[in-house]
Amino acid sequence: TGSRRQSLTEKAQAKIAKVLSYGDYAVDATVGNGNDTFFLADHVGPEGAVVGFDIQELALHRATAVLGEAQLLQRVKLVQKSHHRMAEFVPDDWHGKIKAIMFNLGYLPRGDKSVITQADTTILALEASIKILAVGGRMTVVAYTGHDGGQEETNAIREWLRPLTISHYDVEMIPAEVQTSGSPELYVITRTD
Numbered sequence: 001t002g003s004r005r006q007s008l009t010e011k012a013q014a015k016i017a018k019v020l021s022y023g024d025y026a027v028d029a030t031v032g033n034g035n036d037t038f039f040l041a042d043h044v045g046p047e048g049a050v051v052g053f054d055i056q057e058l059a060l061h062r063a064t065a066v067l068g069e070a071q072l073l074q075r076v077k078l079v080q081k082s083h084h085r086m087a088e089f090v091p092d093d094w095h096g097k098i099k100a101i102m103f104n105l106g107y108l109p110r111g112d113k114s115v116i117t118q119a120d121t122t123i124l125a126l127e128a129s130i131k132i133l134a135v136g137g138r139m140t141v142v143a144y145t146g147h148d149g150g151q152e153e154t155n156a157i158r159e160w161l162r163p164l165t166i167s168h169y170d171v172e173m174i175p176a177e178v179q180t181s182g183s184p185e186l187y188v189i190t191r192t193d
């Protein structure tokens, strides 16, 4: 709202808000400091539920604090595992019913910048995600090109997305408003049938 520029992470949340309702299931594939987990938990309401993944204890620790303060922990399960294993940790009866999955790649802000998402596990995680997404469900991926390996990861995502646009999915790419070398990109993938 207002004239302030929306960041890509805010745009990702706005895209998700359009498809996510009270009582829905959602996944945060990269919990980090918990901003997206918080957003998802808030939007699914007390009848909904969220599973969040991060490989770093520090991230889950921070997210737990933020969610706890807002009394949202009851509807959130945080898992310290790589997102490419999400199918094992998301309840079986959620498969095909998940309305939103969010990825915010790269490193943990205010954390160890050497722990970053990796192209191969990111692609496996995206593959796992589309298998459990509901019809009408949506995934967002914020990808960064500025750090070591970021460009390779973004290229791998683009390659992976290409055949998806042929059927069953709608794919949108939203660039950063101010484009510099290394500026992020937002991918929005919606399952249409």
Ligand code: SAM
Pocket (backbone or CB within 6 Å): 029, 030, 031, 032, 033, 034, 035, 036, 037, 053, 054, 055, 056, 059, 081, 082, 083, 084, 104, 105, 106, 107, 108, 109, 115, 116, 117, 118, 121
């Ligand atoms: N969305 C978060 C927020 O709102 O604060 C920021 C996420 S941060 C940019 C990326 C996170 O991905 C880091 O916390 C990092 O530990 C995590 N990560 C890296 N590799 C991962 C993996 N294989 N599975 C799950 N999380 C991973």
